[in-house]
Amino acid sequence: MHPAIKLRHIRLFLAVADLGSLTAAGRAEGISQPAVSASLAELETLLGAPLLTRQGRRIALTPQGDGFRRHAREALAALEAAARATLPEAGPQRLSVGLLPTVSTRFFPEVVGRFLATRPGVTLSIETGAHPDLLRKLKDRRIDLMIGRMPQAAELPGLDFEFLYEEPVVAAVRSGHPGADLPIITALRDHPVVLPTRDAIIRKTVDDYLAQHGLATLVPAVETSTLALGRGLLMATDAIWFISQGVIEAELHAGTVRTLPLGAAYLSGAVGMTRPAGLSPPDSLARLMQLIRDAAEARRSGA
Known part of the structure; x- marks a missing residue:
């Protein structure tokens, strides 16, 4: 060389x-x-x-x-x-985890509490961001684990994906939204639409849904996958936000946000853990992954 x-x-x-x-x-x-x-x-x-x-x-x-x-x-x-x-074996341990928005607001925070109770000496370094950025960091070994939507088939060589649960993409609006009782296509035509960013892994699925309903030329008012901004837009406007359900779970549970019926089962997709293939996780990471599996099983069973 x-x-x-x-x-x-x-x-x-x-x-x-x-x-x-x-x-x-x-x-x-x-x-x-x-x-x-x-x-x-x-x-x-x-x-x-x-x-x-x-x-x-x-x-x-x-x-x-x-x-x-x-x-x-x-x-x-x-x-x-x-x-x-070269790092000393003794001393504080650190795990780097990349989170996509769908698991960062409720699912993973609930896991963290259980993990810290059993591994108090471990620091969790959490990165959030767009799918391509986190995937590249995973491939470069700059993070140990990525949790979120399943990567595309072309992205999987050299990686292992472990399924956790299915999660739908939803059309979210504030409670009391004027389009809540309208047919979904009418509501989309009559109100501002917020779409995931173009690098979000769910964006193509949403674009396909809109195209199949004659809305391929729809121009979004805003593009974001960020909870703080998306929630603020829902509360301040009559916007309709296409987003993974996990991002707004707390708002749905509180009743401040509701979803519009989309009538499309294919908008559901796999959420799971992605790691470099062929590597055995260290003890702390193996413990974290097991707690994630347990939380996913409880979610699937409705517990």
């Missing part, structure tokens, strides 16, 4: 390969898009092979790039493991 190749080259290449965009990779890594382009061009020169090609507005891997990604990811993971191996 050329001695001028640095870890920054590798990390930026993997970010672009995962996100399919120079701009998105630069935003994730905290650098400008021109700096990403320059770094990738430098890496290709040092390797003597093209790694990326443009397909419309997205970046795709060449055959050489696909092979390089596989080996580069394994090498980076090995380096991360080597760094962790």
Whole structure:
């Protein structure tokens, strides 16, 4: 390998390969898009092979790039493991968990209380964010576990997904909403619509639902998957928010928010735990995962 190749080259290449965009990779890594382009061009020169090609507005891997990604990811993971191996065995333990919005407001907080009661010396480092960002951090071993919607099939190589429960996408409105008794299509045409962000894993499902009901050209008033903003919009306006039910469970339980009947069973999807394949979890992580399984079983049984 050329001695001028640095870890920054590798990390930026993997970010672009995962996100399919120079701009998105630069935003994730905290650098400008021109700096990403320059770094990738430098890496290709040092390797003597093209790694990326443009397909419309997205970046795709060449055959050489696909092979390089596989080996580069394994090498980076090995380096991360080597760094962790230098840490002293004694002292505080830390687990890094990535949460998608559907589990971050109620399901996982309830698990945390049980976990801390049995592992008081462990610090849980929690990251929330968009699916692509958390998935890339998981693949780079920067988080130990990701909990949320099931990744797409193309994203699963090198990962293990464990099913926990099914969760629907709902159309949420405030209690007393003027469109609550209208047919759903009429309500959607007559009121502002809030959709998940474009990088949210449920967005395509929602777009397909709208297209099947003749609303493919509907322009959302707002795009967000964030509870604080979405809840505020529901309370302050007559908006209809398409979101995973788990995000608004507390509001539904309190009666401040209700859902409109969508009549589409396919809007339900799998929620589960995703981890790098082939790795045995350390004791504390294994305990956390078991508590998550127990909570999911209680949810499935209605307990």
